[in-house]
Amino acid sequence: MNNIEARLAELGVVLPVASAPAANYVSYVVSGNMVFIAGQTSVRPDGTMLTGRLGEDLDVPTGQEAARYCAIRLLSQMKAACDGDLSRIKRVVKLGGFVCSRPQNSGADIPKIINGCSDLLVDVLGEVGKHARFAVSVPALPRDAAVEIDAIVEIDG
Amino acid sequence: MNNIEARLAELGVVLPVASAPAANYVSYVVSGNMVFIAGQTSVRPDGTMLTGRLGEDLDVPTGQEAARYCAIRLLSQMKAACDGDLSRIKRVVKLGGFVCSRPQNSGADIPKIINGCSDLLVDVLGEVGKHARFAVSVPALPRDAAVEIDAIVEIDG
Amino acid sequence: MNNIEARLAELGVVLPVASAPAANYVSYVVSGNMVFIAGQTSVRPDGTMLTGRLGEDLDVPTGQEAARYCAIRLLSQMKAACDGDLSRIKRVVKLGGFVCSRPQNSGADIPKIINGCSDLLVDVLGEVGKHARFAVSVPALPRDAAVEIDAIVEIDG
Numbered sequence: 001m002n003n004i005e006a007r008l009a010e011l012g013v014v015l016p017v018a019s020a021p022a023a024n025y026v027s028y029v030v031s032g033n034m035v036f037i038a039g040q041t042s043v044r045p046d047g048t049m050l051t052g053r054l055g056e057d058l059d060v061p062t063g064q065e066a067a068r069y070c071a072i073r074l075l076s077q078m079k080a081a082c083d084g085d086l087s088r089i090k091r092v093v094k095l096g097g098f099v100c101s102r103p104q105n106s107g108a109d110i111p112k113i114i115n116g117c118s119d120l121l122v123d124v125l126g127e128v129g130k131h132a133r134f135a136v137s138v139p140a141l142p143r144d145a146a147v148e149i150d151a152i153v154e155i156d157g
Numbered sequence: 158m159n160n161i162e163a164r165l166a167e168l169g170v171v172l173p174v175a176s177a178p179a180a181n182y183v184s185y186v187v188s189g190n191m192v193f194i195a196g197q198t199s200v201r202p203d204g205t206m207l208t209g210r211l212g213e214d215l216d217v218p219t220g221q222e223a224a225r226y227c228a229i230r231l232l233s234q235m236k237a238a239c240d241g242d243l244s245r246i247k248r249v250v251k252l253g254g255f256v257c258s259r260p261q262n263s264g265a266d267i268p269k270i271i272n273g274c275s276d277l278l279v280d281v282l283g284e285v286g287k288h289a290r291f292a293v294s295v296p297a298l299p300r301d302a303a304v305e306i307d308a309i310v311e312i313d314g
Numbered sequence: 315m316n317n318i319e320a321r322l323a324e325l326g327v328v329l330p331v332a333s334a335p336a337a338n339y340v341s342y343v344v345s346g347n348m349v350f351i352a353g354q355t356s357v358r359p360d361g362t363m364l365t366g367r368l369g370e371d372l373d374v375p376t377g378q379e380a381a382r383y384c385a386i387r388l389l390s391q392m393k394a395a396c397d398g399d400l401s402r403i404k405r406v407v408k409l410g411g412f413v414c415s416r417p418q419n420s421g422a423d424i425p426k427i428i429n430g431c432s433d434l435l436v437d438v439l440g441e442v443g444k445h446a447r448f449a450v451s452v453p454a455l456p457r458d459a460a461v462e463i464d465a466i467v468e469i470d471g
Contacts, residue, residue: 023268023272023275023276024272024275024276024278024279024286024287025252025275025287025288025289025290026287026288026289027289028289029248029250029251029287029288029289031191031248031250031311034345036250036251036289036309037289038289038290038291039290039291039292039293053260054454091343091345093343093345093350094343094350095339096253096291096410098291098293100260101260101453101454102260102453102454103260103296103367103414103415103416103417103453103454104453104454105365105454105458106454106458107457107458108456108457110454110455110456111337111456115337115338118337118338118339119337119338121338122338129338130338130339130340130343131339131340131343132339132340132341132342132343132350132351132352132464133339133352133353134352134353134410134412134462134464135353135456136353136412136452136455136456136462137452137453137454137455138293138294138295138452138453139258139259139260139261139294139295139296139417139453140211140258140259140260140261140262140263140267140294141267141293141294142265142267142268142292142293143264143265144262144263144264148291148293150289150291152350154345180425180429180432180433181429181432181433181435181436181443181444182409182432182444182445182446182447183444183445183446184446185446186405186407186408186444186445186446188348188405188407188468193407193408193446193466194446195446195447195448196447196448196449196450210417253410253448255448255450257417258417259417260417260453295450295451295452296415296416296417296418296451296452296453297368297415297416297417297418297419297420297424297451298424298450298451299422299424299425299449299450300421300422301419301420301421305448305450307446307448
């Protein structure tokens, strides 16, 4: 067990088997040493979707929990792309964060929510987990997810 | 005529001349062996825009048709980036899919609509057409398009 | 002072010190010769946020001004990524443009607004400033920004 797996265990995070979408798209594509990971939605460890919308029925702590579920699913895909060895991750390069929201003035809520993903990635991966990102809102997400986040990751080739 | 052009003919898909935006941006940029294609909106073969919004006046089949038009325009740009030879495409790496929508619970509609693009790309290009993607909604799109999709594509250098 | 700095001076554009987010994400990540810049919001030179939403309290000229502020902040990050030498920019590859909007029919307004960013980049950088982009709307942005724009930039290694 390497340091990253030890840290996951310490945090009590169990990575699910990386999901394979039942469609003409795939969960990630490796091009050179870059991995492009499909948008991961806020699915709980039990397989149910954490749904909700800012300005309606989603508060910041629940949104952060949702973003943390996205991070766990992103880590699962990274692990699959690295043939099971998360220490091959050289850098999480970029996240694209989407939070379901009403067109309200949501002030600092959107970035606070996406921090739920950013924080777990850095907690697990350390400095290589630090990434550029955008954080925006959208009126609706697939399966009414509260949060969806995609990623670009650099790995050892 | 290579296999890809034959498949396009078989499907009755005529690629329009790749459009050139009249502004300080361009339809694609080639960087190394990666092509970054600008967001393509749901323009019909006759040049009119397929407009609409989920929860108002857009249903799933029409949304899928819109996404298919985006795919055709993406293929046009890929062809231009490959100097006319679509067999130079090594992999469609990533799509970013935006569907115009009310803030309603749209359940499975968003990914179903973007499948209209994913399916045509794989139908035309086969395995190399399989891509990572995100699928989200937005309140409004340029020229009131129903769908806008951008892409990252790896080509033979 | 190189040509690009001269052009900035001529335009009266003063690049602020590149901001460093106080979180587990960073303003840019360099991977190979590609720089991935985090979404930059429409912060005025005096540090206040230009807020607003299309269909409510944002018109096109003000939106363009907002997008221009995003461009200035993107240029600051590019300069930081190039150790202060903007002539190391080989190409602005891709912009992702988000405009805060009601779910109204905003016709040509979204791309017109993002042109405020595209135009300044090309005005300052010339041909290497020409980029692919998407331009979409969203219901809300961090700190109620009117516009947020991220970028991928190729630099001399």
